[in-house]
Amino acid sequence: MSADDIKLLPCPFCGGSAHLEEHPPHQHVIIDMPYHAGSATVECGGCEAGMIAETAGAVADAWNRRAPSPQGDAPAYRLLDRSDIIQRGDEFLDDDCVNWNGIAGWEAGMLYNPVLLKAGRRQIDADSSTPATEKGES
Structure with a gap:
């Protein structure tokens, strides 16, 4: 499944739309920075809340998870x-x-x-x- 196929819920803080971005594995050009094995991020276009995980599926699952309402x-x-x-x-x-x-x-x-x-x-x-x-x- 590609990042384009993943559906994201609105931001839990402001209701804004979220954007998923995949970051492929790469070597940093800054001295003493380790090799980056790849990751994916979700960021709200409204309040800029966001999160990161190893894969697009993992970050989307975390973003879309909502705690049950106490009331x-x-x-x-x-x-x-x-x-x-x-x-x-x-x-x-x-x-x-x-x-x-x-x-x-x-x-x-x-x-x-x-x-x-x-x-x-x-x-x-x-x-x-x-x-x-x-x-x-x-």
């Missing part, structure tokens, strides 16, 4: 885009690129701008792609 069925989210108006309940990626925080309040009603704000997400109803806040839930 059972975890809520589903979608990433915000430039056409979204920020709502109460939206969350933004913290500086540590791991934790999500709610809005301070003054941002509600503003047009989401991914250049000025970190990645944003909105909870969606599990039965559809409609955000819970748009169904009258809060």
Whole structure:
């Protein structure tokens, strides 16, 4: 199976798309660097989270593995885009690129701008792609 045939799940931290790259065996040109037997990496195009393993299959399996949610069925989210108006309940990626925080309040009603704000997400109803806040839930 080639790297092109491997399907990767979205990033577990920001939901961004992931890219798989294979690194063939090679000799480093820097003095005292050992021979590299080959590896494969996965990196998120959004937050740049990544991992490395010996083969493309191994790194893809590790990337696609998700821990079960401690609260059972975890809520589903979608990433915000430039056409979204920020709502109460939206969350933004913290500086540590791991934790999500709610809005301070003054941002509600503003047009989401991914250049000025970190990645944003909105909870969606599990039965559809409609955000819970748009169904009258809060």
